[in-house]
Amino acid sequence: MPNAPHKPLVWLPACHRNLDLDDPGGYTVLADRYAMAVTELGLQPVLFPMAEASDIPCLLPLVDGVLLTGSPSNVDATHFGATALPTDLLDPRRDKLTMNLVRQAIASAVPLFGVCRGLQEINVALGGSLYQTVHAESGMLDHREPHDAALDLQFAERHDVLLEPGSCFAEWAGGTRARVNSLHGQGVKRLGEGLVAEAHAPDGLVEGVRVRGAKAFAYGVQWHPEWRHAQHPFYERTLEAFAQACRDHRDQQREEDR
Ligand SMILES: N[C@@H](CCC(=O)NCCCC(=O)O)C(=O)O
16 A cells, blocks of 8 residues: 555664673664564664664654663763763663764654663753762762662562643543553663653652653653553553654644645
């Protein structure tokens, strides 16, 4: 069917890992759970493995959404005026791309959704900062997952989030409190410019943000709504709202291209 609309294309920035000591060449990776969730939403995940910031003006017009995935790597603290910890697993290529991609996606009204590291990238790209080890901060919970546990335990619901009344988060959750998973050691410290904190953990940590005045969907969450989303209505409604924003973007682009 020549005129059938294509599946909305969603850019998932890659992670870069040294996975094989016998092969120091490094690997470009994307966890299947993000690509599967995007596919299950009726969207088409796309990966530009070697994309750099200078490529964004050419690549961003090709997509209908950007989903910033989680990663075991930390945002390099130099991006928020601090010093990376010697224990940090870093991904400078990803950082360089996403620090620019966040701002250009918002400016171009391309739907943007940040998950875990992706929330942190949105916050830092907009001038905010991160706690580097939330669990070491007085009065804060330990938000890390049990690394040695099975995946189902790592991604198990771990704490409540308190959702701003009247926010989209509260709409998607059907209330102002929800249980979420938690797999992170960094966390939002100083909120980036133009971000509205609309979800908090019981210890006050910001766990969900909205970009104030964004012309398209622009949210970030610290939890992982891609995990078993079909069994978790809050996760599902959140992802579906992003998917609808991507469909709207595609339809608007088709209209403009007529
Ligand atoms: N490394 C950062 C971000 C944590 C994060 O994205 N966790 C997800 C890990 C599992 C996955 O790759 O999906 C931090 O520790 O805060």
